[in-house]
Amino acid sequence: MGTAAHRSIWWLASPLAAVLLLFFAVPLVLIGVVSFWSYTGYSITPAFELRNYAGIFDGCRVGGAGPCVVLSTYLSTLFFCVVVWAITLVLGFCIAYFLVFEVRSSRMRIGLGILCTIPFWTSNVIRMISWIPLLGRNGMVNLALMQLHLINHPLEWLLYSRFAVAVAMVHINTVFMIVPLINSMARISPSLIEAARDAGASWWQTLRNIIIPLCRGGIAIGSIFVITVVMGDYITVGLMGGEQIASVGKTIQTQIDALQFPIAAASAVLLLAFVMLMILALIRIVDIREEL
Amino acid sequence: MSGEKTLRGKIEFAAVTKSYGRVVAVDTISLKLPAATYCCLLGPSGCGKTSTLRMLAGHEDVSSGDILLDDVNVTDLAPAQRGTAMMFQNYALFPHLSVAENIAFSLKMQGIGRAERREAAEPLLQMVELAAMADRLPAQLSGGQQQRVALARALMTRPAALLLDEPLSALDPFLRLRVRGELKRLQKSLGISFVHVTHTQDEALALADIVVLMNDGRIEQQGTAHDVFSHPRTAFVARFIGGHNVIAQGDSEVAVRADKVTLSRAGTGTMAQHAATIRDIEYGGMAYHVRLSDAHGRDYSCILQEGAFAQLGPIDGETLAMSWAESDAQPLEPAAN
Numbered sequence: 001m002g003t004a005a006h007r008s009i010w011w012l013a014s015p016l017a018a019v020l021l022l023f024f025a026v027p028l029v030l031i032g033v034v035s036f037w038s039y040t041g042y043s044i045t046p047a048f049e050l051r052n053y054a055g056i057f058d059g060c061r062v063g064g065a066g067p068c069v070v071l072s073t074y075l076s077t078l079f080f081c082v083v084v085w086a087i088t089l090v091l092g093f094c095i096a097y098f099l100v101f102e103v104r105s106s107r108m109r110i111g112l113g114i115l116c117t118i119p120f121w122t123s124n125v126i127r128m129i130s131w132i133p134l135l136g137r138n139g140m141v142n143l144a145l146m147q148l149h150l151i152n153h154p155l156e157w158l159l160y161s162r163f164a165v166a167v168a169m170v171h172i173n174t175v176f177m178i179v180p181l182i183n184s185m186a187r188i189s190p191s192l193i194e195a196a197r198d199a200g201a202s203w204w205q206t207l208r209n210i211i212i213p214l215c216r217g218g219i220a221i222g223s224i225f226v227i228t229v230v231m232g233d234y235i236t237v238g239l240m241g242g243e244q245i246a247s248v249g250k251t252i253q254t255q256i257d258a259l260q261f262p263i264a265a266a267s268a269v270l271l272l273a274f275v276m277l278m279i280l281a282l283i284r285i286v287d288i289r290e291e292l
Numbered sequence: 293m294s295g296e297k298t299l300r301g302k303i304e305f306a307a308v309t310k311s312y313g314r315v316v317a318v319d320t321i322s323l324k325l326p327a328a329t330y331c332c333l334l335g336p337s338g339c340g341k342t343s344t345l346r347m348l349a350g351h352e353d354v355s356s357g358d359i360l361l362d363d364v365n366v367t368d369l370a371p372a373q374r375g376t377a378m379m380f381q382n383y384a385l386f387p388h389l390s391v392a393e394n395i396a397f398s399l400k401m402q403g404i405g406r407a408e409r410r411e412a413a414e415p416l417l418q419m420v421e422l423a424a425m426a427d428r429l430p431a432q433l434s435g436g437q438q439q440r441v442a443l444a445r446a447l448m449t450r451p452a453a454l455l456l457d458e459p460l461s462a463l464d465p466f467l468r469l470r471v472r473g474e475l476k477r478l479q480k481s482l483g484i485s486f487v488h489v490t491h492t493q494d495e496a497l498a499l500a501d502i503v504v505l506m507n508d509g510r511i512e513q514q515g516t517a518h519d520v521f522s523h524p525r526t527a528f529v530a531r532f533i534g535g536h537n538v539i540a541q542g543d544s545e546v547a548v549r550a551d552k553v554t555l556s557r558a559g560t561g562t563m564a565q566h567a568a569t570i571r572d573i574e575y576g577g578m579a580y581h582v583r584l585s586d587a588h589g590r591d592y593s594c595i596l597q598e599g600a601f602a603q604l605g606p607i608d609g610e611t612l613a614m615s616w617a618e619s620d621a622q623p624l625e626p627a628a629n
Contacts, residue, residue, distance in 0.1 A: 189382065189384060191380045191381075191382060191384035192384050192386060194351050194371075194378070194380070194384065195378070195380055195384035195385075195386070195445075196386075196397070196401075197351070197370070197371050197372065198349065198350075198351070198371045198372060198376075198377060198378045198446075199372065199397045199398035199401055199445070199448075199449065200370075200371075200372030200398050200401045200402065200449070201372075201397075201401045202401075205401050209386075209397075209400070209401075210386060213388045214387070214388060
């Protein structure tokens with residue numbers, strides 16, 4: 001292949017490169033730059049100082065009384081991250097397994113696959129609000145439980161609680177797990193499963209020894225989706241948590257609302273670094289290149 | 293693999309049917325194979341040969357009828373409990389496991405430890421000459437090597453019957469001939485039955501003790517390779533097994549082997565004959581292969597030895613008399629349906 005041909009191939013990639021540069025790389029760099037600026041209650045000045053980063057860790061001293069704000073916020077967010085990741089992984093795996101290995105007709109499979117995207121048929125806000133009649137104090141779940149005489153008083157923790165946040169996050173994020181898992185599973189030749197059965201593997205042994213190892217890439221990609229979305233979330237935590245639960249995204253949002261852009265930028269850079277570390281750790285365990 | 297060898301792999305199909313909804317893939321077939329038989333299931337695609345193999349393997353439910361292996365009714369047994377092992381068409385090697393782990397997979401399923409598995413895999417690794425590649429992944433092997441891993445993995449369970457689904461179709465012609473010979477030798481030395489699905493007639497003729505030729509879910513003819521080739525029962529068999537001309541004689545048809553047909557300009561008074569026009573002459577080294585067709589558009593072929601060819605000197609497009617000895621004409625039964 002000549003150099004001319006090479007050059008024309010690079011040109012084909014240039015529109016995407018330009019879009020990514022303009023709308024992804026440049027803003028990201030700007031956030032990094034602004035995170036070093038200084039600000040007061042009424043002004044923001046270009047500078048290069050680490051005060052914003054120091055400000056984030058305010059009160060974080062070794063031997064200090066209790067965890068500082070940033071640490072407890074990250075712990076709270078990580079809690080959601082772990083819970084939602086674990087639930088979406090199990091749920092997504094089961095649903096993907098069912099769609100790929102149990103549903104015989106491809107029309108049925110496509111139909112059920114579309115059903116999985118129902119959470120996305122409406123806007124995020126409406127989706128959240130619609131949990132209120134279900135989980136609220138006088139919502140369907142509470143009324144049903146009371147009428148069955150299982151409880152005497154409405155359960156207060158159903159809505160505006162960590163539980164509610166986790167439910168809503170699982171609801172939105174499961175499909176991000178399902179899709180890469182379906183992709184991985186669909187590549188597993190049925191004859192591999194028959195070969196395992198031929199060698200005496202039970203259903204469980206086939207799952208453990210063949211299907212799960214061959215889904216590692218799909219699990220990794222789904223995990224990246226879920227982890228990044230949950231780590232940066234502030235809308236779900238706000239609405240479903242009754243604005244009472246701390247999360248990293250919520251912190252950044254509050255700082256932006258207060259027009260404290262430099263410290264918001266510094267918080268964002270910290271979050272970015274944290275999520276990147278999580279993903280790097282994941283990629284170290286699983287090579288996802290073969291899935292792409 | 294010690295002491296005196298008992299022959300294993302006596303297989304019996306008793307009125308076995310497989311239907312998918314209304315479609316009947318295998319229609320009440322009955323078949324008896326003695327122990328240590330090399331059997332080829334031969335037929336065009338969609339004839340039911342693969343379904344038959346998969347029912348024997350236990351990867352397909354039997355709709356009705358019974359399958360016996362070494363006098364045990366295995367119809368409802370799980371694949372691993374039958375004493376069969378399957379070698380899949382695409383080999384179905386586990387891509388994330390090493391060669392040794394692939395071969396010893398069945399032991400892993402029995403809960404046998406890694407070191408012991410490795411030890412047990414060693415003789416099989418040596419048998420298929422892959423001992424040096426024990427730790428490679430399947431993707432790092434050639435097609436032929438992958439096939440040997442699949443073979444070793446299937447033999448790990450010490451089956452009474454090894455079931456091979458088109459084992460040679462993915463190999464290049466040179467390797468195909470070599471593996472063909474190896475399979476036959478292996479079957480004889482193990483003293484077990486091989487059931488080999490193929491759509492290639494020369495493969496079946498070369499390998500099989502018993503050829504089972506299937507068509508449309510039924511067994512069209514079964515017997516030794518020699519028997520099926522020299523006495524085709526129906527026109528379908530004669531055409532599929534190759535090397536035969538199906539010639540209409542009044543209401544019935546006969547099969548005449550291509551090498552038993554002689555061509556002449558005048559015709560030979562004492563022999564049966566049929567006029568046909570030469571369409572194509574092909575030199576095949578050992579002999580000339582002449583293709584002809586008659587006024588009804590039916591095709592024939594004739595193999596002429598070099599001497600006979602030189603004497604006749606046929607030309608493309610020339611109309612000649614095909615003649616054959618009455619004793620070489622194999623009467624054919626009309627098609628079953």
